Amino acid sequence: MREHEEIIPTAHKLMEFHVEALFTHDQNRRLRTINEPWPGEASAPRFFLGRTTEGTALCRFRHDVPERLISQLEKLCADEPIVKDFQTKPKHIEAYMNLLQGERYTMGPCFLVPEEAVPTMQVVKITRENMDEVLRGGFEWLISEIDFAQPCIALVRESRAVSICRSVRITTKAHEAGLETLDQFRGRGYAAAVVAGWAMAVREIGKFPLYSTFSENLASQRVARKSALSFYGVNFTVT
Incomplete structure (x- = not known):
């Protein structure tokens, strides 16, 4: 229970x-x-x-x-x-x-990432303390943002992060996910694992974990389906 x-x-x-x-x-x-x-x-x-x-x-x-x-x-x-x-x-x-x-x-x-979502693989939290060790080899660009984009959760293979989910929009009520997986490691379920791990970390600080994408981003939509995310609506913006 x-x-x-x-x-x-x-x-x-x-x-x-x-x-x-x-x-x-x-x-x-x-x-x-x-x-x-x-x-x-x-x-x-x-x-x-x-x-x-x-x-x-x-x-x-x-x-x-x-x-x-x-x-x-x-x-x-x-x-x-x-x-x-x-x-x-x-x-x-x-x-x-x-x-x-x-x-x-x-x-x-x-x-909305549901409360039932849990990682099916081991994931780790990336902070300033371990970022130099795991972000080399594909995610170097994230080093300058690591203090801002927290929680940041990664799946590590061959001693480096290959898939990462982090908070890219933050309020007192909710965080929005930012998801990145290295090209050669896609299609292995890694993205779903880091999204679930990130959502757990967001809930631990009392916020709701939200995930959104673009209509043309089919890869991101596949992650949403695999993760059984809860669909609540569609956004539309005009610039």
């Missing part, structure tokens, strides 16, 4: 956690920048739409989007149907792009 059962937030609440992890907000809940834990502040997209499996939709706007335009977009967001297939585009995608005069959009599924 578990000592406790996790109270799973609603899909709408998870989408709130998601957007707040992705972007910084001002006091009016307008988007400001991409919420990266390491130094540097790239501008947030002008429009975020989160459609959920419950049939609700959450929308956020960058601080410089005019109020008149926001009012029009909010009405369209309220008319979005329940999302079942994460490849289905928003009902009003053409209107969003036209009203915003958007140049490009992104879209992708959002998942």
Whole structure:
């Protein structure tokens, strides 16, 4: 028996956690920048739409989007149907792009890593103390970020990290996963193992572990399927 059962937030609440992890907000809940834990502040997209499996939709706007335009977009967001297939585009995608005069959009599924997810292989936590030992040979670029992207969990083969999952968007409520596996070590189940290990580490500090990707990232979606992640919605942004 578990000592406790996790109270799973609603899909709408998870989408709130998601957007707040992705972007910084001002006091009016307008988007400001991409919420990266390491130094540097790239501008947030002008429009975020989160459609959920419950049939609700959450929308956020960058601080410089005019109020008149926001009012029009909010009405369209309220008319979005329940999302079942994460490849289905928003009902009003053409209107969003036209009203915003958007140049490009992104879209992708959002998942909660369930409490039941456990690593099927041995994984290790990467910190400043052991990073020089295991990040050489493919993950050297992570050394400069290691203090910011915690928890950071790796699967080690041949004395080096070959698959890593770390926190790349962090709030007081949730962490978003960043997953990387060296090309020659893909397809072996390593990614699912580090995602599960990372999720356990995130829960140990009292946060919810979230995993999202892009519609075109089929490899990342396969990891989500293998890991039996809990699908709660689809995000959509216009830059």
